[in-house]
Amino acid sequence: MQRLNLRFKQLFNPGKQDSSPGGTAGVSLGRRLFFFMTALAMTIFVGVIAILILTGVLSAGLSESEKMFASELLHTANEITRDYGLISLRTIDLATSLSASIEASAGRMGVPATGLKEHPEMLEEIISSQYERALFALLVSQCSGVFFILDATVNPTLENASHSKAGLYLKNMEPNIISSSTPNITLLCGFPAIGRNNALSLHAQWTMEFDISAAPYYYKPLAAAAANPHLPLSRLYYWSGALTLPGTSEEIMICSAPLLDSQGNAFGVCGFEISAMLFKLSYMPAHRHFNHLFCVLAPLGDESLDLKRSLLAGGYSARVAARNHSLLRIIENRRYFYSYQENKDTLYLGLHEPVKLYPDDSVFAGEHWAAAILLPQEDIVSSITSLNVLLFSLLALLIIAGIICSFVLGQKLFVKPITDGLDLLKSDNLATAPKTKIPELDDLIEYLSSRSQELSQKARQENFSLEILDQFLTNVKQLSAAERAVFDLYAEGYSANEISRKLFLSINTIKTHSKRIYAKLNVASREELLLYVQLFKALGKEF
């Protein structure tokens, strides 16, 4: 019973190690239960994660983001195509009307339109006469500026006269305000009298003439017109990449077309401007979760986007960061998004869509453009990581809550009733022990109670037998030496006659000894004597 009690104590007191020699460290019932529960919970956790991975839930953020990007891109690309197409049309219309009007004005002054460069004194009057036309064109367009440049300068004697061209540039400072009754128009370039006579302020970066030293919007349409004299204006207009006019600070895109006289000779260009601010206000992605998401309209090269010549619509920090990059190589990913790389470093993830700015047979049809929705890679990685961290955290919380509940409930409803029941088992009187309400334990208590009674009875019997044997042994020690010699030979299985011969004694002497031995050992016969001997041998005891 003592040994049994020790095992119970070790089982329900997990910290206490078995101190018996040769005993092993045991694991308590409570700890076993906790480990089983934890193992179950972890199995479920791993199983759920495996299911999430297999079903693609962990990458659902990427998938959803791509869908959002695609929707945004479709909308933006369609708007850009429509708006830029409309501006192309207005450029052609303006070039047509300005060409005719300027040619007529010059004609009235006795010079052809192409001959104005020889008559700088006429420029102010001719350019001023086109102010209303240009202003109207600007007000009805969705542009931030309108201009025309004549192949002439007011002062051919100046050092930089070859790069200086007269013209007019009106800029709408608040193009995003639709139907404003008081549009904020300023004169960016042109004779100051035009501004003063028409209540226009001079732009802070106003100049008298255009600096065309690096002006593709001037040279390219003129070169196209010269090389393709039979093509209509609709095949000669040109969209410049993003550029900053000399002396100004804002990036713009320009659509320009040549001014042609009735003979088809070019004498200048005209067009419209889209400022970076107008582009931003018109096409800024509406997604609010990605602060650095931006839209870009960029020249599309051979698997690359030219960010340097693009206009961007996005938050300030996105625009500033993007301006540090130039050519982005486009890499198609296996599952989601395109990667846009510079020097093999992926900078952005996103999608792009070609935007058609020219007819197929335009002189500039070979210049391709694309609208793209881009996001810095780290932003989308961070976003997906955050989503998955959220998912994992919720799962982990669920698992932990489960373990805590099972631990608390297991202790209260499982371990404690068992330990209480086992404490009952340790009590002396199992027969009067209360019910544990655990059938198995109650059965065990009942069984142990009845068994205990049987064992007590048997033990009592066993104790009685042992007393007889002990008495026998005591009696053996009272035998004389002669009697002991006879007894030993009896114990070895010899008969009386054999003993007499062995001890060289008469049979009568042996019988006398035998009587005394029987008397001292309290046995009635040699058979009874031998039964004791066998019992001792069976018990491994010696006399």
Place this chain on the structure above:
Amino acid sequence: MHHRFRGLLFGFLFAFIPVALLLICGCANQFAANPLILTLWHNYGGQLKETMDEMIDKFNETAGAENGIIINVTAISGSATISEKLAMAAGGEPGAPALPDITTAYPKSALLLAEKGLLVDLDQHFTAEELSAFVPQFLEEGRLGGGELFVFPVAKSTEVLFVNTTIFNRFAADTGAKLADLQTFEGIARTAASYYEWTDRQTPAANDGKMFFMLDSLFNYTLIGCKQLGGELFHDGTIDFKAPHFFRVWEYFFKPAVLGHAAIFDGYATDLAKTGDIVCSIGSTAGVSFFSPIVTYADNSSEPAQLAIMPYPVFEGGEKIALQRGAGMSVIKSTAERESAAAIFLKWFTSPENNLHFVSRTGYLPVTVEAFGELMEHEIAHISEENIKKLLQTCRLMQEEYDFCTAPLFEGIDEWQAQYEKRFKEIAAASREAYREQLMNGDSTRVRVFESVSSRAFDAFIQGFNR
């Protein structure tokens, strides 16, 4: 349960659960589904728009993102247009736009909205300690004469004297003129006369001298001039034309204007400065970014233009007083949540760091005491734009030496201002035209000609007013 084991378990749980909760909260915040979108109308257009756009983007990406607020600019226009739109919206006029959550407003346009109970008293959203950080006069102006703070100061301006020193130095080298002479209106008038003569001598034609200066706001000049001389332009809501100081102020611009020494122009002086048509002008500090670093002449030749920025001139014997200008921001009443969000934006925008960032790029003045102090000195040292640096240095000087006053606030002040400017320019332009004609007709005695064309000008000016 063994104590050590139990300790480990609970330690793990107590450590992990807060981390997990923080992560979840962090993620939840990042993915806030419905940020509050506040509409903003402002008058920082033109050259200032880029800086304002940058500031709003910055707010949306930082404090706005943290607090779930997005500022959406739905109108950028001149202050007059915004005032008109606000009046329309407040009056429920047909086709009027909905009122924004935040708008820039001058006290006079805010007064209209406040009288209709449409403005939030911003005292409720700022603690006394927070308000104590602002320049008291700026807050006082926003109280519209009452106790409630309806117009919050975000950026103020004053008026200063801008001088093209490239031209002036050339003129001074020949004539001995001094920049210091331009510290008084009398000195400006004398220098202007001298400049006219100097330029007249450069060409064979007679009487074709050039203008020297221009005032961006004749009304402000008169208002401040009267104050400098110890008087007031308005008495009981009406201009006191008979006051002796008024005539003095009036004449000190009228005479140069008629004689061709000062410009009569509907636009801003910066336009004339770009073409070298004037040498100096008095205008708002916010106009500094409109000065070009190059002067281009009529024949398309050009030269770099250096700019000196001097304190607002003072009439001889007068007090150093200058005008405090600049709109503030008002919050339109809506829900408590939107009003609080608007206050968060105002706090961010006027924090010394952001306020100085804005003013150092626009030529406005900061609104907090801290921003005006050491912080401003530090900012000045790091400004790359030379003209803004000069401007802020001058403004610091004026802050120490000048008293600032605000325009009077009463119904009809706008009409008075518009009439004043219009009448003055009409009379001055007509007198100037008559003066020129008489000179061209052979009368070479300028003084006599001037007297003949201007003898009845003042009376005509007064009588033409529609009271």
